[in-house]
Amino acid sequence: MNETMIDIESLCFKYRNEDPDWILDHISLHVEAGEWLAITGHNGSGKSTLAKCLNGLLVPEQGSVKVKGFFTSDEDSLWEIRRSVGMVFQNPDNQFVGTTVRDDVAFGMENHGVPREEMVQRLSESLELVGMSEFQGQEPHRLSGGQKQRVAIAGIVALRPSIIILDEATSMLDPRGKSDVLKVMHELNKTRGITVISITHDLEEASSADRMIVMDEGRIVREGTPIDIFKEPEGLVEMGLDLxxxxxxxxxxxxxxxxxxxxxxxxxxxxxxxxxxxxxxx
Incomplete structure (x- = not known):
């Protein structure tokens, strides 16, 4: 039996106490090591809020989220959780802090206290994995959208997380950039066993996952393999999703x-x- 990486039980969340409805309404979900899980749904379904609950950016009001045995509600565990979970967001420009690609990938490792000799090795290895070695001296803002996102992934990979969350990470990319980023992530999933959680409204992207969940109004309304989900396409269209x-x-x-x-x-x-x-x- 595979190790459970993320264990969510009856998770409820809303942004303001006076709001009558939950943004996340009694979500229960288990994610196994090495799995590629796609979480999809229309805008406002709660999927990005769920992503932020997975590394402690948001804390449940009811229920629990446990990552590799640590509860996100336990402040003493947040450092360990965030070492295990890397997030790649929609706009890579919001993640850049370095003046060059090399500096940006090194930034996270410096914050984590990685020794310099090991940092150099990880930097070279992660840039090679995402096909960006030749760009390490360039300024990030001069790169294409797909290249920027690959650099963002390299910065996460260099920290050696066991889970990577893609929060609409390909939605701003052209078809080639999207294809390049997904190819990199599938390679990391297969060769390194990194657990991938893809938050996306793009069912084309979700169709290549091991398992899909579909969210609507803060709840999980469907769960299964892509084949299981697409057997009843009419319901997906009714939820505003494009097949x-x-x-x-x-x-x-x-x-x-x-x-x-x-x-x-x-x-x-x-x-x-x-x-x-x-x-x-x-």
């Missing part, structure tokens, strides 16, 4: 062309393979 292109195409092929497609044909590759099989009458 991935392949899911839309699959629906059209079934409803308008009468094709008998497998329930598992949701990704581009799976759909192409299914169509080839039908064409060849396999």
């Amino acid at each position: 991935p292109f392949t899911v839309k195409l699959r629906q059209l092929l079934i409803e308008e062309n009468g094709l008998n497609l497998s329930e598992k044909a949701f990704t581009e590759k799976e759909l192409v393979d299914e169509l080839w099989k039908l064409q060849l009458n396999i």
Whole structure:
């Protein structure tokens, strides 16, 4: 059985006591080591608030959040929790503090007291992992959006967290930048076993996760593998979510062309393979 990295029990949160409704309404969730979990939902569903509860930026009013055995409500544990959880936010410019890429990646390690010799090694290694070694002397604001986000990831990776949270981290990127960042994160997830939690309204991005949860009005309304979630696409549309292109195409092929497609044909590759099989009458 895999180690439980995050354990959430009946989490409730609201920003002001006088508000009648919870922003997060009795959320219970468990995240295992090495898992890629996508948390999706329309704007205002509570997913970004949930992200901030996972490293103690926000503290539950009811219920509990436990990270690697430490409660986020325990102030004495916050340092250990934040050593374990790295967050990459929507706008990378808000995370930069150094005048060069090298300085920026080194900043977090300096704050954590990493010895200089080890810091140099980690800096080189993390920039190489995200494909930004050749840019280490450049000023961060001169980089493209995708490059900036990869530098932000390098700064987190250099701290060697066991969990990385992407809080709408690709929403401001063009398709190429988004693809580059997700490729880096999938590589870190597979080769280093880093647990990834992707907070996103983009179902295309969420479809590559190991598991998805869908939030609506502060509650978890669906949970399962992407295949499980996309079996009933109508409900996702009703919640204001935009279906991935392949899911839309699959629906059209079934409803308008009468094709008998497998329930598992949701990704581009799976759909192409299914169509080839039908064409060849396999």
